[in-house]
């Protein structure tokens with residue numbers, strides 16, 4: 420276990436940036452002082468005290484972390500520049516910066532050679548990824564672009580799905596159905612994608628993650644794909660999660676990539692949360708296989724600590740987005756460099772500037788430092804919970820999410836043996852939910868909770884308290900006191 424002193428404040432949080440660019444605000448400030456003061460009063464007196472303090476070191480229940488000072492300034496510049504990345508005429512150099520940033524992220528994940536990036540990064544006829552406003556949109560982008568590719572018709576573009584729609588192109592290709600495969604703990608944004616693409620929630624086939632990880636996983640997955648094919652069903656994509664939102668669990672990406680490739684199925688990795696671990700040479704091994712994905716979702720506003728609303732969807736093949744290219748006569752013209760021809764969104768902010776800035780100022784090494792420190796913090800908390808008689812740890816944290824629950828004295832033996840009755844299980848669930856709610860209401864610390872199907876496959880759901888360790892200011896003492904408070908609350912509830 421690392422000592423308290425060894426878990427310090429990483430460079431990312433101490434690095435500041437000169438505020439000079441912000442001083443160049445070009446407009447006159449023409450507001451009446453009285454109303455401005457009144458507004459400032461409102462912000463200070465009424466709004467600010469009610470803003471959720473996502474940066475509080477004892478609020479460790481969410482994936483929305485503190486934003487380092489450097490980001491405030493970069494974000495200010497972004498608003499000041501106000502570039503619109505939809506087309507070159509409103510973005511100029513910013514278009515090139517966005518391409519450069521996507522190329523750099525692509526290299527971290529897909530590790531192609533120098534020549535590849537030299538050619539494809541700036542090439543208007545190719546696209547290595549999209550910067551989006553969130554992980555949800557990145558997941559939707561990946562599935563949508565995979566669908567356009569699968570149901571394209573290179574010999575006769577007028578007969579592609581983009582032109583004739585889903586139903587007719589399925590009939591033309593002889594498919595009776597379409598499914599997407601993924602583990603049962605896939606993010607719910609997959610359902611949004613299924614709905615928007617007209618495929619329906621039901622067509623997302625949920626695989627038991629434990630079986631997939633077991634020795635039978637490969638055979639089962641391969642067999643499923645085979646059977647669907649025989650039945651005339653198109654398996655559009657396989658989704659692997661690199662760091663589930665609930666527990667930070669990583670699917671067996673390497674095996675999934677291999678099976679998907681054997682069956683010519685698009686393999687998408689949802690690394691919205693966990694993808695950042697690729698920045699650490701020490702921890703990147705946890706994501707083994709991600710390099711073989713066809714597309715990857717990564718959220719900047721999670722573990723890259725960017726302000727809300729910055730994610731990416733990376734495409735392994737520079738050709739993928741071409742199947743979804745869309746043109747108009749006044750922008751995003753054929754052959755042009757406008758990025759809008761490859762994105763679902765139209766007008767988009769110059770978020771690439773912030774990524775560009777942090778890659779220069781913090782770099783891969785700076786991020787590695789913070790991710791490793793988060794990982795240490797999670798390990799520490801996991802060990803603290805495991806060593807504590809009153810709590811049960813769900814599993815050794817793979818990344819930096821820790822699931823655990825409070826167990827009262829009289830249930831401890833049966834929890835250990837796994838012999839809880841259904842009623843006792845429900846009682847335990849209720850108790851943990853109450854602990855979570857009361858702690859939140861008390862207002863000095865916060866963990867979240869989630870429900871996960873129990874290991875026996877009975878269909879019963881088990882409540883786990885959930886801590887996301889991504890605030891560098893969360894000290895070992897904070898963690899000890901959070902547990903202490905939960906124990907005190909539990910004692911009061913039980914009495």
Ligand SMILES: *Cc1c(COP(=O)(O)O)cnc(C)c1O
Pocket residue numbers: 482552553554555556558606608660662663664689690691692718730
């Ligand atoms: C957060 C998350 C998403 C969704 O990202 P948003 O930015 O909230 O849209 C998708 N998948 C996973 C695994 C996530 O953790």
